[in-house]
Amino acid sequence: MSDLSQFKQFAPQAPKQFQEGNNAVIYTRVSSADQEDNTSLASQKRYCEKYAQKRGLNIVGYFGGTFESAKTDDRKEFNRMLTFVKRSKNVNYVIVYSYERFSRSGISGASIADDLLKKYGVITLATSQELDPTTPSGSFQQKILFLFGQMDNELRRDKVVTGMRELLTKGYWVWAPPRGYKDLNKGRATERKLVVNEEGKILKKAFEWKAYLQLPNVEIGRRLKRLGVEISEKRLINLFLNPFYCGLITSKMLPGQVIEGRHESLISKELFLAVHNIRQEKRTQGFVHDRDNENLPLKVFTKCDKCGQTMTGYLAKKKGIYYYKCRTKGCRVNRSAKGMHELFRNVLKTFQIGKEEVDIIKVQLEEQMSVFFKSQMENATSLKAKLTETRKKLNAIEERFVVGEIDRSLYEKFRPKYEKECFEIEQELNKTSGYSSNLKKVIDFAVKICRNPFLLWDSGDLNSKKVFQNLLFPEGIYYNREFDLVRTPRINTFFSPIPELARVLNGQKKGDSIKIDKIPAWVNPTVQNSNHLIAELKLLGDILAL
Known part of the structure; x- marks a missing residue:
């Protein structure tokens, strides 16, 4: 057979050659939203249009016109432009201001430009970097420019990352x-x-x-x-x-x-x-695989007095008895749940007050707490006066700017300063809000609980017991195996004076008048204790509100 034309369909096809034409698309971009509003996009578009006009090219589409980082080529507008060019049969050029506007991904960007040329016959041109990518030397130069873009990108990234690390080490948060x-x-x-x-x-x-x-x-x-x-x-x-x-x-x-x-x-x-x-x-599972065990309400809440580690709980199956156990290896501190609960009830018993003691304890708590909160309320009054004065200054500069007495530069210099001062004062005021309204309610609530401190713990479900425990003893309790007793590093400030007040009142002979001078004075809180007191007041107020 001498006619081989029927076999041509099996022969590899030659790469698509560039076909002469004058249709082009323009792609513009900036790297971040901060650049989007300046003249960069408009300048790029203007230079690309002048370039097309100079070469007699007909613009058939605009793409980009927004911020897209070119660190990768997975960009919405960029890919929309590529799809349009590949599907169209009459686009001959992609025009960009510079090759770094097209891509800063190095070999990846060069590969995309090469693919457009060889598969679709579309040439990528840069207005600021004149070369002919259809020639071997031009193609080589284009690839070098793409690599330079990638190198510049990585150098910038390294510089930015170094700067961010420096700010972080100085305590500045560098993200949103x-x-x-x-x-x-x-x-x-x-x-x-x-x-x-x-x-x-x-x-x-x-x-x-x-x-x-x-x-x-x-x-x-x-x-x-x-x-x-x-x-x-x-x-x-x-x-x-x-x-x-x-x-x-x-x-x-x-x-x-x-x-x-x-x-x-x-x-x-x-x-x-x-x-x-x-x-x-x-x-952490420990001995007990059931996270919430009704028989072990003091689990985790109790710590070992010997090593400070929290105590977990387990069931001795042969005896059918629950135990609390220190989880420090070799510590060997444990106690039966029944015994531990009895020790805890003994602590709660010190908070119990009789019906006849309620009113006097309320009065004493209100007087003692008022010592601290009086200074807080006085501070709030001072802050309110300062806020009023600062707002007047802010209103004054706004009025002077409106009537033209000061220019914009002075207005923009002082307005943020006064706004910032107002915000900071309001922050301080918020810390002091609600004292007078919540204080009496919280004291009534604390005294009511102490009428029968066993009620919530004995009859409540597991969650109620945990709430009560943490409310009364915010830092938990410690168990001392040597003396078989429990202690606590901190009592909720609104409950802490009650055991001593109750002890003094119980020491009075029945029918005797109360000797006020025998009631212990409340120690004025330190700064740290003051923070606890404020937090506890707000927490108790939230509980009452809910």
């Missing part, structure tokens, strides 16, 4: 503020002032509910929603695990390091660790 925060100095990296916003004040309750009430995340989510803050359970877990909220900074850029942040802390470090310890325990 986490949920619950706002930046008063937005746009100024070394002058950022991240402060807790209104949502943050509500999120703080989530930490308190978790630490003090040991509520499950689902219930915390429901309570937050009732207060106007919606957050998924997964996000809530991430919230509890983020040390940023207690004033610290951690980052993958600083592996193994913890930095004291310059931002306002939402909660104390102690509260963060309390929440974390609760969550950690729930991930």
Whole structure:
């Protein structure tokens, strides 16, 4: 057979050759949203249009016109442009301002441009870098320019990362503020002032509910929603695990390091660790595989006085008896649940007050607490006056700007200053709010509980017992095996004076008048105790509200 034409269909096809034509598309981009509003996009478009006009090219489409990082080629507008060019039969050129506008991904970008030329006959041209990609030397130069773009990108990234690490080590958060925060100095990296916003004040309750009430995340989510803050359970877990909220900074850029942040802390470090310890325990099985055991309400809440480790619980199956046990290897501190519960009830008994003692104890608590809260209310009055004065200054400069007495530069210089001062004063005021309205209710609540402190613990379910335990003893209890007794490092401030007041009152002979001078004075709280007192008042107020 001499005619081989029938076999041509099996022969490899030659690459598509560039066909002469004058149709082109223009692609423009900037790297970030901050550049989108300046003249960069407009300038690129103008230069590309002049270039097309100079070469007599007909523009059939515009693409880009927005911010798209060229570190990768997975870009919405870029891929829309490629799809249009590949599907069209009459596009001959892609025009960009420079090859780095087309791609900064090095070989990947060069491969895309080469693919457009060889498969679709479309040439990629840059107005600021004249070359002919259809020639071997031009193609080589184009690839070099793409590689330079990648190298420049990596050098910039290295410089940015180095700068970010430097700021992080100095305590500055370099990313968008986490949920619950706002930046008063937005746009100024070394002058950022991240402060807790209104949502943050509500999120703080989530930490308190978790630490003090040991509520499950689902219930915390429901309570937050009732207060106007919606957050998924997964996000809530991430919230509890983020040390940023207690004033610290951690980052993958600083592996193994913890930095004291310059931002306002939402909660104390102690509260963060309390929440974390609760969550950690729930991930640790120990002897008991049932996380919530009605027979072991003091599990984790109790610590070993010898080593400080939390005590877990287990069931001795042969005896059918539950025990609490220190989980430190070799410590061997354990106690039967029945015995431990009796020791705990003995502690609760010291808080019990009689009906005839209720009124006098209420009066004493109100007087003693008022010593501290009086200074807080006086401070609030001072803050309100300062806020009024600052708002007057803010209104004054706004009025002077409107009537033309000062120019925009002066107005923009002082307005943020006064706004910032107002915000900071309001933050301080929020810390002092609700004292007078909640104080009496909280004292009534505390005294009511102490009429029968066994009631909530003996008859309540597991969750009620845990709530009561943590409410009364926020840092738990310690068991001393040598003396077979329990102690606590801290009692809720609103309950702490009651045992001593009750002891003094019980020491009076029946029918004798109360000797006020015999009632112990309340020690004025330190700064740390003051923080506890404020937190406890708000927590008890929240419980009463719910």
